[in-house]
Amino acid sequence: MTAVGIVAEYNPFHLGHRWHIAQTRCLLGQDCPVVCVMSGHWVQGADCAIGDKWTRAGLALAGGADLVLELPTPWAMASAETFARGAVSLFAASGVVEVLSFGSECGSAAELAQAAAALDHPAYPARLRAALDKGLSFPAARQEAAGCPCLSTPNNNLGVEYLRALAYLNCPLEVVTVPRRGAAHGGTETVEGFASATQIRRLLRTERYEEAASLVPAGTLERLGKISSLSYVERAILAKLRTMDTGAWADLPDSGTAEGLPERLVRAARQALSLNEFYALVKTKRYTHARLRRLALSAFLGLTTDRPVLPPYARVLGLNRRGQALLKRMKDVCTLPILTKPAQAKALTGPARRLFELEARYTDLYSLCFPTPKPCGSEWTTSPVVDFTQPE
Structure with a gap:
């Protein structure tokens, strides 16, 4: 069979x-x-x-x-x-x-x-x-x-x-x-x-x-x-992102430290008033929208590279x-x-x-x-x- x-x-x-x-x-x-x-x-x-x-x-x-x-x-x-x-x-x-x-x-x-x-x-x-x-x-x-x-x-x-x-x-x-x-x-x-x-x-x-x-x-x-x-937990996600330092961002799956991405994520999280604004502040040609979404949600869920x-x-x-x-x-x-x-x-x-x-x-x-x-x-x-x- x-x-x-x-x-x-x-x-x-x-x-x-x-x-x-x-x-x-x-x-x-x-x-x-x-x-x-x-x-x-x-x-x-x-x-x-x-x-x-x-x-x-x-x-x-x-x-x-x-x-x-x-x-x-x-x-x-x-x-x-x-x-x-x-x-x-x-x-x-x-x-x-x-x-x-x-x-x-x-x-x-x-x-x-x-x-x-x-x-x-x-x-x-x-x-x-x-x-x-x-x-x-x-x-x-x-x-x-x-x-x-x-x-x-x-x-x-x-x-x-x-x-x-x-x-x-x-x-x-x-x-x-x-x-x-x-x-x-x-x-x-x-x-x-x-x-x-x-x-x-x-x-x-x-x-x-x-x-x-x-x-x-x-x-x-x-x-x-x-x-x-996801709209029902958007503010909860933003609250989590505002607590993240560069080390916490770097510890997320698929984050890495190249080209100052963790620093860019920290700055965006402190400015953004919505998730869409957060993605817009971080977005570059090298970072797809899907990757940035995964990083934000990984932070909310508590996913790390330790898997x-x-x-x-x-x-x-x-x-x-x-x-x-x-x-x-x-x-x-x-x-x-x-x-x-x-x-x-x-x-x-x-x-x-x-x-x-x-x-x-x-x-x-x-x-x-x-x-x-x-x-x-x-x-x-x-x-x-x-x-x-x-x-x-």
């Missing part, structure tokens, strides 16, 4: 995600089990997920997934390289996933593999520095240094990072890529009935529910319930009957501790136990991102979603 792995945020799960799972099964067989590694409550764009991770896992099961594992926050809210390594490492450790499927704009695994090889070439760092010295933004410099046009689009970029992660981990998964259909990543238009998750979140957060409902599977909005927003290299456990967020069969196999072959209920975290030791305790804190802060705040503690009390209504 070959299982395929899909990395996702499902923020929220929409018609394009359902189409990707269906197309993957068209390539690999309708009975192919689908294992998803899904971001938890905080996502790569440095935002709170639109709905809690258990609800989103349930929607993924309803949309065709069989087993949903969590990508812990230190990897979920990281650069594409770290994000990809964390997710792929969970597939490698599972012992049951043999194929990796992802969407891309180009639809060519060979083209993406060529770009991955260019980024890992010994000459690439020097080429990147030369491109940056010309005044190019980091994404443009990266594309020029690699000499690969496919790096100009976001899903291609992430696909390349998955391939680099496979090489880094020496993980022999087969790769299939499904051409992205419909609206572009982050786009504001609906194309062929498909919209980006970014656009759907915009619609939900501006209460345009009828428009959003047509772009997601039936029943999605009812299951999501109240929508989260394991790879996720130290596999936490189950949801499963159906086919996922249950996969999980039974995983218990014999997985190289990581498997958490099927939160009480099992008490048996973790060392970095794994510390990570789970930090994840509980990240969830407690996430619980403030709603019109009515929620109490602490759900990380220790919420069990995986079980959906036995789906066919085996």
Whole structure:
């Protein structure tokens, strides 16, 4: 029983995600089990997920997934390289996933593999520095240094990072890529009935529910319930940023000390009256908006460079009957501790136990991102979603 792995945020799960799972099964067989590694409550764009991770896992099961594992926050809210390594490492450790499927704009695994090889070439760092010295933004410099046009689009970029992660981990998964259909990543238009998750979140957060409902599977909005927003904790984030000195900024993931960035962050935090103003004060061609958002949110959450290299456990967020069969196999072959209920975290030791305790804190802060705040503690009390209504 070959299982395929899909990395996702499902923020929220929409018609394009359902189409990707269906197309993957068209390539690999309708009975192919689908294992998803899904971001938890905080996502790569440095935002709170639109709905809690258990609800989103349930929607993924309803949309065709069989087993949903969590990508812990230190990897979920990281650069594409770290994000990809964390997710792929969970597939490698599972012992049951043999194929990796992802969407891309180009639809060519060979083209993406060529770009991955260019980024890992010994000459690439020097080429990147030369491109940056010309005044190019980091994404443009990266594309020029690699000499690969496919790096100009976001899903291609992430696909390349998955391939680099496979090489880094020496993980022999087969790769299939499904051409992205419909609206572009982050786009504001609906194309062929498909919209980006970014656009759907915009619609939900501006209460345009009828428009959003047509772009997601039936029943999605009812299951999501109240929508989260970072606006509810903006002043709390600004308060944290105002307390940061250069050492604290330098200790954040992906911060570094080059070109006086920590000093620039300190000055901006003391001046800014909103997060958007903070980003505008810090922004340069070398620092992408996404990176600055991650730094601000990392400071709020308390993320630091003191993290394991790879996720130290596999936490189950949801499963159906086919996922249950996969999980039974995983218990014999997985190289990581498997958490099927939160009480099992008490048996973790060392970095794994510390990570789970930090994840509980990240969830407690996430619980403030709603019109009515929620109490602490759900990380220790919420069990995986079980959906036995789906066919085996």
